[in-house]
């Protein structure tokens with residue numbers, strides 16, 4: 515059987531195992547997991563009775579043709595040094611490590627390699643997984659991985675030089691937006707008698723509805739702003755403030771994050 519292995523049962527590893535098994539794209543006897551700690555492996559075995567548990571990363575690599583490496587970028591080369599010697603070379607390695615380039619991955623493993631950048635929102639079946647295949651990828655491996663990740667949300671293929679900024683938007687974005695929602699809800703609570711819990715419900719409802727409106731109508735954000743901001747009314751004051759300050763803030767935020775992204779692979 516062509517098993518899929520997940521090395522690292524942390525935030526992403528556990529989210530992917532849950533997503534693939536819940537969606538039904540993979541069956542329980544098609545998935546094998548390894549992780550550093552017994553605690554994570556016990557949590558996995560408890561959540562998914564019958565799932566394959568490998569005692570070592572090398573054992574997982576011997577059992578699986580497709581191997582997703584979901585450890586932190588600083589740890590991926592150690593993992594590759596453990597698994598590559600026991601592999602035949604016709605397997606497919608899928609790296610989630612942000613900032614670790616195909617050149618480094620392909621230097622460690624000369625077979626099929628793919629970089630995948632998932633997003634935490636796939637836990638609720640929403641959001642976009644970015645995929646960038648390496649030079650040695652075959653059609654079957656490419657389609658298999660794209661199909662598996664399609665089961666937990668949208669999939670977009672990107673070139674490697676597009677990956678850093680796209681990662682910031684698709685994958686770091688939920689964290690950025692959560693920080694903005696926190697501020698919107700906090701400002702509302704401070705300016706009203708509403709509790710933080712109440713304003714958080716209002717804020718998440720408004721953000722979800724706004725994204726749905728833009729997606730469903732196809733209107734540009736500037737069109738929506740024109741609809742909301744009645745001339746001489748309230749919204750235009752706020753939008754004017756934000757338009758003055760936000761481009762600079764976001765350029766600075768992106769510059770800092772891109773610098774960190776590029777340093778992750780070092």
Ligand SMILES: NC(=O)c1ccc[n+]([C@@H]2O[C@H](COP(=O)([O-])OP(=O)(O)OC[C@H]3O[C@@H](n4cnc5c(N)ncnc54)[C@H](OP(=O)(O)O)[C@@H]3O)[C@@H](O)[C@H]2O)c1
Nearest residue numbers: 522523524525526549550551554584585586587610611612
């Ligand atoms: N979080 C995101 O939203 C996100 C999005 C896109 C890409 N990524 C990428 O996904 C990767 C994982 O991120 P994460 O947020 O899931 O990190 P995380 O929660 O820290 O999980 C990393 C896991 O790796 C395991 N691990 C560490 N060394 C290992 C080894 N030698 N062998 C086997 N397992 C090992 C740890 O295992 P134990 O728990 O057993 O100690 C831990 O559970 C990173 O490369 C990150 O860049 C993350």
